[in-house]
Amino acid sequence: MGGLNTSLLIGVQALDANQGALDATSNNIANVNTPGYTREVAQFGENGETQSGDDVAGGGVTLEGLQSVRDELLNIQIQQQTSQQSSADAQSTSLQQVQTYFTTNGDDIASELTALSSSLAQLSASPSSASAQLGVLSAGQNLADAFNTTAQGLTTAQSDADQQVTQTVSQINSLTQQIAQLNGQLSQVPAGENGGTTQDQLDQLVQQLSGLTNVSITQTSDGETITTGNGTPLVMGNQSFTLQTTTGSDGFQQVLDSNGNNITTSISGGTLGGAIEVRDQTIPGLLSQLNTLASQFGTAFNNAQAQGFDSNGNAGANFFTIPTNPNDAAAGISVALTNPTQVAISSDGSAGSNGNIANLSAALTNALPSGESAANAYASLVFSVGNAASNASTQSTAIGQNLTQLTTQQGAVSAVDINEETTNLMRFQAAYEAASRIVSTVQVLDNAALNMGSSTSF
Amino acid sequence: MRIDPNVVPTILADLQQSQVSLNTALQEVSTGKSVNVPSDNPSAAADMVENTIETGDVDQYTQNVNGTLSTVQSASSILSSVVTSLTQAVSLGTEGANGTNSTANLQALATQVQGILSTVVSAANTSFAGSYLFGGTSTATPYSADSSSPTGYTYNGNNDTNSVTIGDNLSVQVNVPGSQIFSNSSNNVLGSLNSLVTALQSGNSSDIETATNSVDSALNFVGQQQAVYGEAESQLNSQETSLQQDTVELSTQENNLIGVNEATAATDLSQAETDNSAALAAAAKVLPNSLLNYLAPPS
Numbered sequence: 001m002g003g004l005n006t007s008l009l010i011g012v013q014a015l016d017a018n019q020g021a022l023d024a025t026s027n028n029i030a031n032v033n034t035p036g037y038t039r040e041v042a043q044f045g046e047n048g049e050t051q052s053g054d055d056v057a058g059g060g061v062t063l064e065g066l067q068s069v070r071d072e073l074l075n076i077q078i079q080q081q082t083s084q085q086s087s088a089d090a091q092s093t094s095l096q097q098v099q100t101y102f103t104t105n106g107d108d109i110a111s112e113l114t115a116l117s118s119s120l121a122q123l124s125a126s127p128s129s130a131s132a133q134l135g136v137l138s139a140g141q142n143l144a145d146a147f148n149t150t151a152q153g154l155t156t157a158q159s160d161a162d163q164q165v166t167q168t169v170s171q172i173n174s175l176t177q178q179i180a181q182l183n184g185q186l187s188q189v190p191a192g193e194n195g196g197t198t199q200d201q202l203d204q205l206v207q208q209l210s211g212l213t214n215v216s217i218t219q220t221s222d223g224e225t226i227t228t229g230n231g232t233p234l235v236m237g238n239q240s241f242t243l244q245t246t247t248g249s250d251g252f253q254q255v256l257d258s259n260g261n262n263i264t265t266s267i268s269g270g271t272l273g274g275a276i277e278v279r280d281q282t283i284p285g286l287l288s289q290l291n292t293l294a295s296q297f298g299t300a301f302n303n304a305q306a307q308g309f310d311s312n313g314n315a316g317a318n319f320f321t322i323p324t325n326p327n328d329a330a331a332g333i334s335v336a337l338t339n340p341t342q343v344a345i346s347s348d349g350s351a352g353s354n355g356n357i358a359n360l361s362a363a364l365t366n367a368l369p370s371g372e373s374a375a376n377a378y379a380s381l382v383f384s385v386g387n388a389a390s391n392a393s394t395q396s397t398a399i400g401q402n403l404t405q406l407t408t409q410q411g412a413v414s415a416v417d418i419n420e421e422t423t424n425l426m427r428f429q430a431a432y433e434a435a436s437r438i439v440s441t442v443q444v445l446d447n448a449a450l451n452m453g454s455s456t457s458f
Numbered sequence: 459m460r461i462d463p464n465v466v467p468t469i470l471a472d473l474q475q476s477q478v479s480l481n482t483a484l485q486e487v488s489t490g491k492s493v494n495v496p497s498d499n500p501s502a503a504a505d506m507v508e509n510t511i512e513t514g515d516v517d518q519y520t521q522n523v524n525g526t527l528s529t530v531q532s533a534s535s536i537l538s539s540v541v542t543s544l545t546q547a548v549s550l551g552t553e554g555a556n557g558t559n560s561t562a563n564l565q566a567l568a569t570q571v572q573g574i575l576s577t578v579v580s581a582a583n584t585s586f587a588g589s590y591l592f593g594g595t596s597t598a599t600p601y602s603a604d605s606s607s608p609t610g611y612t613y614n615g616n617n618d619t620n621s622v623t624i625g626d627n628l629s630v631q632v633n634v635p636g637s638q639i640f641s642n643s644s645n646n647v648l649g650s651l652n653s654l655v656t657a658l659q660s661g662n663s664s665d666i667e668t669a670t671n672s673v674d675s676a677l678n679f680v681g682q683q684q685a686v687y688g689e690a691e692s693q694l695n696s697q698e699t700s701l702q703q704d705t706v707e708l709s710t711q712e713n714n715l716i717g718v719n720e721a722t723a724a725t726d727l728s729q730a731e732t733d734n735s736a737a738l739a740a741a742a743k744v745l746p747n748s749l750l751n752y753l754a755p756p757s
Binding site: 095096099100102103104110111113114115117118120121122124125126127128129346348350351352353354355357358361365375376378379380382383384385386387389390393400404407408409410411412413415416417418419420422423 | 460464467498499500501503505508510513514515518521525526589590593594595596616620623626748749750753
């Protein structure tokens, strides 16, 4: 049967419900700047009517819970794009570093090829000049140094990428452990709460993980199952699978799954994928071009030396020492001659002849066995480096724009809006005040009922 | 539809974007180059490798042309003086052959021709910039006196020639060996002068005439040899012109590849500055705004 108590009950329920909604609003405002936080909305539900005889009374309100507002599909898209962007960024950073060695700065290979070519032309005009002979020898020395420095720069970038592989793998392991733990907690969260803060934390960690490597996520009853792009399991339920690294035959770190299978080549995306791409594809390609150039040019120049005689009338000795291992050609090429008089200037053995300089110059301008002249081969190398660096940064920019778009969409769904929360604050405040008024009114009415018939009441 | 209430990332992205444009514009204006690292324009950077090397070569070829030109000119002028000397010797020989000279006169003529011979030998031994002009590729003094030789002099040089590189696959011959000019077996300058001296000393008119004729033919031969230098000189001059054109073309190409149009760069810079200020001003206006600013504080 309805009565004052019903109103009092409804009033108290309303106080409770609006109190809960105020709490949610406060929490939203408090977390406005928390990364990964998803706004929570209070879910009000009306209680069933109570009917007694002809009297029908409303049942008041219940706060059914707090709903985190999120779009899982957007999250997955963001994760995929993040993964691609991190990969492009890792490559771009590494190649930006590498390309400084291919920038014309006076010490690069192009400048030193120029100097060698000029010094030979100068020597042709004054073949017996000691300073012109020295000019050729030091230009050759500088060119060998430039090859060494450039090869060194590439190798350094490669080993930096290698270190990044090791670091990234340990970051992945630490993240998958935390994710597995959260998965365990998530399975205990009531379904109606949409994961709440645990899901926020989980999403945040998965987002970080996808920055490290490309992951694929499946929702199961045990939480999220996470595998790498090619299917190596990382997290299943509350269990995580540790990736390992081991030194491979090339001296670089190989990535192994929890069973010890080598999965290095199948890893794509993320910092890990980017570092592996740079380390195992991009830089080896550039190094091989550089080594071919160093070795073929060095050999051609040595052959040209052999066609002539030095200033002492001896047959031309090798100008450059080229390492026998072709993979060390650029890093190890050095000048074999010790004295400027050993430059094979003469074609006939007499000291004043300059007939062999044409052969030495031809080593610079004629096509090497690769089909290109030294200058052209180096130009192709510069193009390869520039193109790779430019592609990586263009890709990063393009994905970045895409990602901004997706993040904006995600923000539209999940982010806390101060204005909205302020409005809610006022709504719930008003409702709370009104509900308090119900309680106080019922109290007055109760008093009135209790004092019915008393003379003091009038 | 709800919109993203968080404008900070968008504003930051915009600010960053305008900062990037500003930096690029600033770098272009300050360096005068649009390509500073290969990734700015990979194909232009690759073409610049070729351009750099070619420019270096053209600079050096130009220096070679100038250096060689002075060598060739000096050799040519020496041959002119030799021609003058030989002309003088021919007239002395003709004078000695007319049969009216006293012995003393003939001796005087012989002494004069002897003097001419020494002048020619010293001309043949001229060195320029440290090397002998007429010694082939040898570094030895070309001619030394040798009483055992029928000509009175021995050639110590060789028969080789040097060529100086003055272009890609282009070189110019810069010397004619002395053995070809001065002691050639058919037209021997030194030998004919020596015979003239001997003939004048002996006073035999017909010998004098024969010797004079051979000096005359040697004179013509030297004149022909001088043409080699003339040719080299004209080749050098025309190559100098073409190298100047190359220099202009290469620097035009460089400018096209990596240069910056100053007007465009300056406009870009001022545009980037305006964009940047606008983005900053917008951020300053938008960021502090919220409903709270307009609500009365709770009493």
